[in-house]
Amino acid sequence: xxxSNTPSMPPNEVGRGSFIPVLxxxxxxxxxxxxxxxxxxxxVLLCVGFTFLVANGNNEGGCTGPPAPGxxxxxxxxxxxxxxxFVPIGPNGEAVADSxxxxxxxxxxxxxxxxxxxxxxxxxxxxxxxEAPSLTRTKPGLAQWAKAGILLTxxxxxxxxxxxxxxxxxxxxxxxYNYTHDQSGLPGAVTNSSPRWLRLTRNGNTLVxxxxxxxxTWLEIGTARLAGLPATVNIGxxxxxxxxxxxxxxxxxxxxxxxFDHITMNGRATVADWKSTSVGxxxxxxxxxxxxxxxxxxxxxxxxxxxxxISLAVNPxxxxxxxxxxxxFGLLVALIMIIVxxxxxxxxxxxxxxxxxxxxxxHRRGFVLSTKAIIIGVVAFVVGTLGSxxxxxxxxxxxxxxxxxxxxxxxxTVTRVIFGSGALVGVSAVAVLAIATILRKSASAVTAGIVVxxxxxxxxxxATGGVGTWLFRLTPAAGFDxxxxxxxxxxxxxPQTMANGYYPLAPWAGLAVLCAYAALALAMAFFVLRRxxx
Amino acid sequence: xSDALRAEWTKLRTLASTGWLLVGTVVLxxxxxxxxxxxxxxxxxNGQDPTKLALIGVYLGQSVVVVLAVLTIAEEYGTGMMRVxxxxxxxxxxxxxxxxxxxxxxxxxxxxxxxxxxxVVGRFMLPADGLNPDHGYAFVSITxxxxxxxxxxxxxxxxxxxxxxxxxxxxVRDTGASIGLVLGLLYLPPILAQVVVEPLRQHLLQIAPMSxxxxxQATTNLRAQPIAPWAGLAVLAAWATASILVGGLLLRRxxx
Numbered sequence: 022x023x024x025s026n027t028p029s030m031p032p033n034e035v036g037r038g039s040f041i042p043v044l045x046x047x048x049x050x051x052x053x054x055x056x057x058x059x060x061x062x063x064x065v066l067l068c069v070g071f072t073f074l075v076a077n078g079n080n081e082g083g084c085t086g087p088p089a090p091g092x093x094x095x096x097x098x099x100x101x102x103x104x105x106x107f108v109p110i111g112p113n114g115e116a117v118a119d120s121x122x123x124x125x126x127x128x129x130x131x132x133x134x135x136x137x138x139x140x141x142x143x144x145x146x147x148x149x150x151x152e153a154p155s156l157t158r159t160k161p162g163l164a165q166w167a168k169a170g171i172l173l174t175x176x177x178x179x180x181x182x183x184x185x186x187x188x189x190x191x192x193x194x195x196x197x198y199n200y201t202h203d204q205s206g207l208p209g210a211v212t213n214s215s216p217r218w219l220r221l222t223r224n225g226n227t228l229v230x231x232x233x234x235x236x237x238t239w240l241e242i243g244t245a246r247l248a249g250l251p252a253t254v255n256i257g258x259x260x261x262x263x264x265x266x267x268x269x270x271x272x273x274x275x276x277x278x279x280x281f282d283h284i285t286m287n288g289r290a291t292v293a294d295w296k297s298t299s300v301g302x303x304x305x306x307x308x309x310x311x312x313x314x315x316x317x318x319x320x321x322x323x324x325x326x327x328x329x330x331i332s333l334a335v336n337p338x339x340x341x342x343x344x345x346x347x348x349x350f351g352l353l354v355a356l357i358m359i360i361v362x363x364x365x366x367x368x369x370x371x372x373x374x375x376x377x378x379x380x381x382x383x384h385r386r387g388f389v390l391s392t393k394a395i396i397i398g399v400v401a402f403v404v405g406t407l408g409s410x411x412x413x414x415x416x417x418x419x420x421x422x423x424x425x426x427x428x429x430x431x432x433x434t435v436t437r438v439i440f441g442s443g444a445l446v447g448v449s450a451v452a453v454l455a456i457a458t459i460l461r462k463s464a465s466a467v468t469a470g471i472v473v474x475x476x477x478x479x480x481x482x483x484a485t486g487g488v489g490t491w492l493f494r495l496t497p498a499a500g501f502d503x504x505x506x507x508x509x510x511x512x513x514x515x516p517q518t519m520a521n522g523y524y525p526l527a528p529w530a531g532l533a534v535l536c537a538y539a540a541l542a543l544a545m546a547f548f549v550l551r552r553x554x555x
Numbered sequence: 556x557s558d559a560l561r562a563e564w565t566k567l568r569t570l571a572s573t574g575w576l577l578v579g580t581v582v583l584x585x586x587x588x589x590x591x592x593x594x595x596x597x598x599x600x601n602g603q604d605p606t607k608l609a610l611i612g613v614y615l616g617q618s619v620v621v622v623l624a625v626l627t628i629a630e631e632y633g634t635g636m637m638r639v640x641x642x643x644x645x646x647x648x649x650x651x652x653x654x655x656x657x658x659x660x661x662x663x664x665x666x667x668x669x670x671x672x673x674x675v676v677g678r679f680m681l682p683a684d685g686l687n688p689d690h691g692y693a694f695v696s697i698t699x700x701x702x703x704x705x706x707x708x709x710x711x712x713x714x715x716x717x718x719x720x721x722x723x724x725x726x727v728r729d730t731g732a733s734i735g736l737v738l739g740l741l742y743l744p745p746i747l748a749q750v751v752v753e754p755l756r757q758h759l760l761q762i763a764p765m766s767x768x769x770x771x772q773a774t775t776n777l778r779a780q781p782i783a784p785w786a787g788l789a790v791l792a793a794w795a796t797a798s799i800l801v802g803g804l805l806l807r808r809x810x811x
């Protein structure tokens with residue numbers, strides 16, 4: 022082909038080279054350095070290996086009493102078991118907590134329950150972490166999200182769809198349904214002098230919660246439409262009280278006691294024929310509880326004690342692992358190897374003087390940097406994606422074999438973690454290449470690249486007070502936030518910190534921070550490359 | 556030997572990077588301690604170690620020491636200067652000894668200034684974070700035997716890190732790869748230790764160069780540390796010795 026006849030290539034561009042040949046020549050340079058090929062392969066293998074190692078190091082199991090002599094786990098006569106405690110799964114596939122005391126009735130068709138809550142008090146366990154919590158070692162104190170009120174649930178099974186109107190320890194009256202939805206009603210605490218009236222109505226699939234200060238004027242708090250609600254449901258009074266971090270950093274189980282008066286169910290119910298049960302407080306249930314009790318009171322009243330929570334499950338209470346909790350270390354190792362290779366991709370040319378040959382062959386210096394960025398970016402993206410995909414597949418297999426609970430994650434989340442890993446390594450490689458281009462020396466580019474990603478993890482593990490968390494927001498290490506999978510909930514009073522697996526930024530926001538740094542570095546690299554002698 | 560020392564000193568002294576790296580060691584070490592001091596807020600008695608918190612900048616400052624140490628030898632291979640150096644000083648172990656002596660001297664000076672700065676930062680910044688006698692914490696002070704041990708131990712730590720880096724760089728002969736390897740060996744094991752279970756966690760912290768070496772900074776709750784302070788520094792010394800030995804052996808046996 023005669024290039025001078027091609028309209029897309031004006032005569033003055035002839036001999037200056039176009040993009041594709043530059044890409045090919047840079048790819049040849051990358052491909053033919055044996056050490057780099059080995060490094061790339063090693064990065065993938067180390068990512069997979071370390072992910073598997075981290076996953077395989079996790080074992081779940083326990084004993085419900087002293088082990089019987091001469092018997093292994095799960096054998097007849099043994100009190101020990103391999104496997105995680107039971108974690109219920111909610112209607113949308115999310116892990117939930119569903120433990121409470123319940124005094125209930127079966128309700129067929131539409132109906133209404135009304136009740137007056139006249140007191141809500143609580144106790145906090147003072148047992149040391151090494152001992153099982155018990156009601157005999159407690160101090161007074163009410164958890165912020167202690168709940169007492171009317172609960173409608175499709176079945177007694179944990180994780181069932183539900184709606185509830187409740188008085189809480191520190192958030193006033195609330196209407197909640199299906200573990201994640203919440204609307205606030207009357208503010209203020211429940212006391213004998215300012216009781217709260219609660220009402221829950223079922224009309225087909227529509228449930229409505231009301232509250233009142235006097236039992237005559239009612240305010241609607243919220244509505245829930247629970248699709249597929251059976252004709253006959255459970256409806257009744259419940260009390261629960263979650264683990265609190267108000268007084269100890271490790272968390273202490275709590276129990277709450279509520280007094281209910283004037284219980285009416287469409288005007289026909291008497292407390293005597295209501296059934297009381299304790300949901301989710303068995304030995305295999307994961308949520309730490311403090312016991313439950315029910316006492317009848319005259320005139321359709323009941324005093325109910327309960328412990329537990331109805332909300333999203335949080336780590337580490339649920340003791341769960343998932344793709345993000347096992348893959349990050351392997352990814353960090355792969356990232357360090359890629360940082361070294363990305364740096365050398367340009368600094369070796371400066372050191373050997375090859376860069377002058379390169380710029381003689383390709384006058385357009387921007388092309389050289391762009392093609393290098395594309396090559397190292399794509400290679401690093403493939404390394405991160407492959408390492409993460411294979412590591413997660415192997416690691417989750419090891420987690421299952423060792424009896425760990427794996428936090429449920431949908432296909433979209435898992436895909437995001439895997440390709441997000443690739444993007445994290447890819448974008449970082451481009452950023453490091455740009456820094457190396459600006460500095461022309463390996464030392465500072467490699468050091469800066471490694472320290473930026475590694476130090477937040479080191480600092481975070483030794484310094485308390487949130488220094489590490491800020492580094493994961495503001496520095497390029499925010500790119501690791503793309504791995505976050507655990508759902509946050511404002512309805513749980515819980516330290517949702519890095520140490521517990523909660524990353525400080527939304528996944529794409531974290532990646533965007535890293536991309537912004539990479540774009541800045543790349544822009545500066547293009548600028549100095551054009552202005553400077555080679 | 557003195558000629559070798561002077562030759563190496565001239566090379567190191569006349570490099571623009573040396574001065575910057577020494578200043579960088581001091582500034583980053585003190586700066587990181589100050590930043591952590593500014594961001595820390597302690598409420599209630601949480602079993603904090605004020606001295607360790609004051610000296611936390613060493614975690615960052617050591618990376619600059621690594622760069623300084625690696626550059627003194629790996630960069631000579633990069634530029635081809637190594638062949639000239641070896642022609643002038645054919646006794647290779649003498650050359651390595653001269654490089655080590657210069658790097659150790661410079662690291663000592665920088666480390667001393669940096670650690671004194673960290674102690675000053677700890678004395679004047681940490682009390683405002685709640686680490687004061689009102690909350691049951693003593694002021695960070697050099698008159699406290701454990702704090703003195705932590706500070707002098709940290710100076711020794713940085714010197715050993717420099718030795719370790721020179722050994723690795725002599726063996727690897729490439730700046731980028733050497734720095735990557737040393738920083739990986741320093742920073743990764745303690746992070747890995749966070750996610751593995753006992754007893755692997757304990758053993759990892761006992762043998763890894765950084766976590767063992769920096770055990771010398773602990774001043775409270777020594778029984779809960781994975782390794783005793785001086786024993787930990789001895790582990791790092793073993794790493795440094797092994798690295799210098801392997802580097803020296805390869806330097807003697809290999810073509811430049």
